[in-house]
Amino acid sequence: MAIILDNDTRLVVAGLTGSEGRFHGLRNRAYGTNLVAGVTPGKGGQDVEGVPVFDTVADAVSEAGANTSLIFVPARFAVDAIYEAVDAGIDTVICITEHIPAHDMLRAYTYFRGQGTTMIGPNCPGVLSPGKANAGIIPAEIFSEGSVGLVSRSGTLTYQIGHELTQLGLGNSTIVGIGGDPVVGSSFVDVIAKFEADEQTELIVLVGEIGGDEEEKAAAYVAAHVTKPVLAYIAGFSAPPGKTMGHAGAIISGSSGTAQGKKEALEARGIEVGTTPTEVAQMVATRLR
Amino acid sequence: MDLYEYQGKDLFRRVGIPVSDGRLATTAEEAREAAEELGGPVVVKAQVLTGGRGKAGGVKLAEDPTDAEAKAHDILGLDINGHVVRMLWIEPASDIEREYYLSVTFDRGAKKPLFMFTTQGGVEIEQVAEESPDALVRLHVDPLEGFQPWVARRLVYGGGVEDPSEQKQIAAIVEKLYRVFVEFDAMLCEINPLIVTPEGEVKALDSKFTVDDNALYAHPEIAEMRDNAAADPLETFAREKGVTYVKLDGEVGVLANGAGLGMSTVDVVAHAGGRPANFCDLGGGGSAEGVVDALEVITRDEQVRSIFFNIFGGITRCDEVARGILAALERLDMSRYPIVVRLDGTNAEEGRQILADAGRENIHPEATMLDGARRAVELAGAA
Structure with a gap:
């Protein structure tokens, strides 16, 4: 079945007429994703390679039946695009945009959690369910269909681990990049709960990094609620405190949010943590054989 | 982006949080002039983006302008945790009756702003949290509900502030601190210590202020506060x-x-x-x-x-x-x-x-x- 994206996904791209939105939106369509619409205010009635463009998300929902929104608009307009999608009744919002102010995202988060919308991102690579649909910038060609659920705060690190899995002959149910910001729409716990309920997923890989306490929360959740095997990788063991390591959320504050602390929290709950991406892939292969 | 004490105090002043009027000095001579203008005993405070200034000898009381010049001379160039002091904040010395602590931070774990208040101020807050957790009042604010007066009441009564005038002044500061926190997209606004003078006046004696880098585009005046000379x-x-x-x-x-x-x-x-x-x-x-x-x-x-x-x-x-x-x-x-x-x-x-x-x-x-x-x-x- 996979999670978040599947054969029922009907995608609308916010910012389809922009260069990023167009490039990735069409790439997602070429992969087989059902791209039904684009939204750019003022460009309603146009089309991008045959994909109709609407002025509002509400039009994309009522006229093209969109149920999933992929947001590519610049940071200062992205929060508006999130609210618009939620208020138009979109089920799943995936926001790729980086550099959204944390306070803006905090208010939006509090709002859409109350509406029951599934939100992925911001500052994320998107979601890929191999063989079914791709929404975002994940290079689908390096992944194959299979039973490993992959959830990560990073983009390229996820590709690295996916690539290592593919080389060992293993595929994925869904790859979810939850994003590298301090506040993201879905946490590890949210996504792991979906993988636990998904028939296709047999094993879950969590790829975390320094900052915050979502890995620690995930460890406690897995111990209490998850029957499937979970393996992990954490990036940032060599990161100094007080420095933002590329992602706005990747920062050790005082003594909290360290990679070592996360590793210990995961291991204390029986979740094995690989030392390198290669080792994690090998651990997955061992478990599944 | 972290702000210096004097920059944070400037933002406090803009929203009406009481702070002392002070002067910035980059030389001992300027420190003396500042002390002359301010009159009376002053405090000479190193402006560095790190904690532990006091212990490192970066904060000193000066009786008069000549003394301020001497103290400034001592402090300028001091290395505090790898930060070399190039700027001083000179302000009138405050008489302190009591020291409290007040902060609002961006609690990413709870996904809500978090207020912390204690009447045991002037020390590291981590120490209070560890040694006397009951003395520390912690309260989350719903980001959509925003600040409501009950939040300030919970903090003030919960912290055990008994004097009615103090209660009123602190409640007003809580509201203003939340306003400055949201208005300037802060990740942290901390007042330690928040003092009560012998005359019963409550004011911010220090400031710690961190602004979200991703929001700097909306606050060009804060982006300009960045001190490139202090950075690596x-x-x-x-x-x-x-x-x-x-x-x-x-x-x-x-x-x-x-x-x-x-x-x-x-x-x-x-x-x-x-x-x-x-x-x-x-x-x-x-x-x-x-x-x-x-x-x-x-x-x-x-x-x-x-x-x-x-x-x-x-x-x-x-x-x-x-x-x-x-x-x-x-x-x-x-x-x-x-x-x-x-x-x-x-x-x-x-x-x-x-x-x-x-x-x-x-x-x-x-x-x-x-x-x-x-x-x-x-x-x-x-x-």
Whole structure:
């Protein structure tokens, strides 16, 4: 079945007429994703390679039946695009945009959690369910269909681990990049709960990094609620405190949010943590054989 | 972005949080003039973006302008946790009856702003939290509900403030602190100590203020407060070049595309027995020009002995990165650096071919991340 994206996904791209939105939106369509619409205010009635463009998300929902929104608009307009999608009744919002102010995202988060919308991102690579649909910038060609659920705060690190899995002959149910910001729409716990309920997923890989306490929360959740095997990788063991390591959320504050602390929290709950991406892939292969 | 005490106090003053009127000084002479203008005893306070100023001798009381000049002379140039004092804040000495603590922070775990208040101020808040947790009132604010007066009441009554005038003044400060926190997209606003004078006046004697970097576009006046002279010169140079860079203390220069892969590459270099010199994220695009800029930043660090490119192409195209490496070899003096290059993902084959065709002696291709890290560590030792 996979999670978040599947054969029922009907995608609308916010910012389809922009260069990023167009490039990735069409790439997602070429992969087989059902791209039904684009939204750019003022460009309603146009089309991008045959994909109709609407002025509002509400039009994309009522006229093209969109149920999933992929947001590519610049940071200062992205929060508006999130609210618009939620208020138009979109089920799943995936926001790729980086550099959204944390306070803006905090208010939006509090709002859409109350509406029951599934939100992925911001500052994320998107979601890929191999063989079914791709929404975002994940290079689908390096992944194959299979039973490993992959959830990560990073983009390229996820590709690295996916690539290592593919080389060992293993595929994925869904790859979810939850994003590298301090506040993201879905946490590890949210996504792991979906993988636990998904028939296709047999094993879950969590790829975390320094900052915050979502890995620690995930460890406690897995111990209490998850029957499937979970393996992990954490990036940032060599990161100094007080420095933002590329992602706005990747920062050790005082003594909290360290990679070592996360590793210990995961291991204390029986979740094995690989030392390198290669080792994690090998651990997955061992478990599944 | 962290603000200096005087900058944070300026923002406090704008929303009406009581602070002392003070002057900024960069020389002992200016400190004396400031003390003359202010009149009476003053406090000379080092302006540094680190804690522990008092213990390090960075805060001193001065009886008169001559004394202020002498104290300023002592404090200027002092090294406090690696931060050299170049600026002083001079303000009238305050008589202190009681010291409290008040802060509002961005609690990413709870996904809500968090207020903390205690009447046991003037010490490290972590210490209060550990030794007398009951004395620390913690209260989350719903970001959509925003500030409501009951929040201030819970803090003030919960903290055990008994004097009605104090209660009223602190409640007003709580409201204003929330306003400044939201208005300036702060991640942290802390007043420690929040003092009560013998006359019963409540005011902020210090400020700690951190603003979200992603919101600086909306606050150009705060972005301008950034003090480049105090920052690591390499990191400032990187920021000017638009390169995401954090200096570490080692010999293997690291470049990767993406923050997660970058952190992982640094870890793998350490795992291979080496010492990473830096974290550097080429970003999602990874244009040839960006590669040249990143190499220019990395090679300014004189400790660097070898360089490891770890690229997993997604949006980043490996052929573009390869062209960037060759362009950097043309434009920068890179001859003394062995460069280990691992390319995978989008256009990896083309990228490898471009590097092979160039036939440069100091470029060492490797097939995997792990092998690349090992090779770079080995070459750093040999160089």
